[in-house]
Amino acid sequence: TEPTAGRVQLYGRVASLLEVGTGFHPELTGRENIYLNGAILGMKRTEIERKFDEIVAFAEIERFLDTPVKRYSSGMYMRLAFAVAAHLEPEILIVDEVLAVGDAAFQKKCLSKMGAVAVEGRTVLFVSHNLAAVRALCKRGILIKKGIIEVDSDVETAINCYLSEDNLSEAAIVWDADTAPQSAEIRFAKGYVLNDSGEFASQVDHRSEFFIVVEYEVLKPIRNLRVGFFLQTIDGTPICGSNDPDAWSTIVRDPGYYVSSCKFPGYTLNAGAYVVSFGSDRPPSDEPLVTTPVCLSFNVEVMEGHGSFNRVLPGVIRPRLNWNIQRTTSALSKS
Structure with missing residues (x-):
């Protein structure tokens, strides 16, 4: 979609993950695409080679490194794309909702890497509706509605404004x-x-x-x-x-x-x-x-509390569990 108005000022090298497949050539292998992306980011071949083993290990695609990426699953594609973007040391890393295609373990790995990138003094622009991930990663939050910035504040204030709005459907x-x-x-x-x-x-x-x-x-x-x-x-x-x-x-x-x-x-x-x-x-x-x-x-x-004091239990699940209580003469043990 073409922008209607506005401008962006960038200071430094930018890497972005906006959708699965962006920036990769489907006919090239995983190995060749690592070098291609590095070149697009303006890196020298020696710089890419220095980071190459880290990228491959992070993406967990060693067996398929010399396979054309058009044969990759969406999960493999995204693992490699994120590994390349995060390890080729951009000053600005832009990540959209694309991490949703990865499994839970890899999503956690990516969030940890983005946190490390931010600690190094580089900028991470993280676009997501996963508020738990936003809260864990970000200190500053920007709430955008219909293309207009409504809130630009600390992340907790931005999340609370998002949740207080009627921006979700009913049932x-x-x-x-x-x-x-x-x-x-x-x-x-x-x-x-x-x-x-x-x-x-x-x-x-x-x-x-x-x-x-x-x-x-x-x-x-x-x-x-x-x-x-x-x-x-x-x-x-x-x-x-x-x-x-x-x-x-x-x-x-x-x-x-x-x-x-x-x-x-x-x-x-x-x-x-x-x-x-x-x-x-x-x-x-x-x-x-x-x-x-x-x-x-x-x-x-919750229409009934727990126990005779009707207490509210913590957690997100509320199973009705059966307890068995016995009085014994000695400690029970398993042999």
């Missing part, structure tokens, strides 16, 4: 055909949360079951279609993800309208605000067909 969303998240194979239509009475619910009783539901249209016959969701707290702490297990049976879904529903039993979540995003893919590939940003929000209310 239901309806997409129209033109703007719906879609691919050639599937188009999302609706997403919503239902309570145990089958009603749309932005407030859920922690004792009662509830449902996360997505409606979608299959546009052409597709094998192994898997549809699922990701649940997290409003501040970005991951809770769980789940998907339709039918995809693993290699069935073909014909064109038509489908509804996928996932039931959460009562006594699962503790009191708090939660948000949901949806996605679809075709296992065993990890390439997504369609993903959505956070699009649903709901609150869980």
Whole structure:
């Protein structure tokens, strides 16, 4: 998208991770792309060679170093792209939401590396809706809404302003055909949360079951279609993800309208605000067909406390557990 107005002043070498694949030539190998990216950043070959082994070790792609990157999975692609951008010593490192394609261990590794880059006195511009990661990494926060800077302050103030705004949907969303998240194979239509009475619910009783539901249209016959969701707290702490297990049976879904529903039993979540995003893919590939940003929000209310004093328990889950208490004459031991 072309900018409409404004200007940017840059002082120093810039490396950016804006989307999977940016800056890599698909026909070149991983090894060749490391040198290509270094050259684009203005580095000499000797500088790149000095960092080469660190980049490869960080990306964990030693076995595939001489394979064309067009054969990499999105996760491998991103591991190499981040390793190159972070280790070739840019003065300014720009990172968008792209880390979402990595696994949890690599995301943690990337956040640690970005923290180290910042400590060295270089600038990290981190764009994310993962508030837990923003809070862990950043000291300064900028809240942008519709292209306008609304808040420029310390990170806690910026996060609190973001959470206080009505910037998340309620417990239901309806997409129209033109703007719906879609691919050639599937188009999302609706997403919503239902309570145990089958009603749309932005407030859920922690004792009662509830449902996360997505409606979608299959546009052409597709094998192994898997549809699922990701649940997290409003501040970005991951809770769980789940998907339709039918995809693993290699069935073909014909064109038509489908509804996928996932039931959460009562006594699962503790009191708090939660948000949901949806996605679809075709296992065993990890390439997504369609993903959505956070699009649903709901609150869980604790309707009964714990024990005779009705205390609120800490944590994000609230299981109803069974205890067994016995009086014994001596200490129990396992041999």
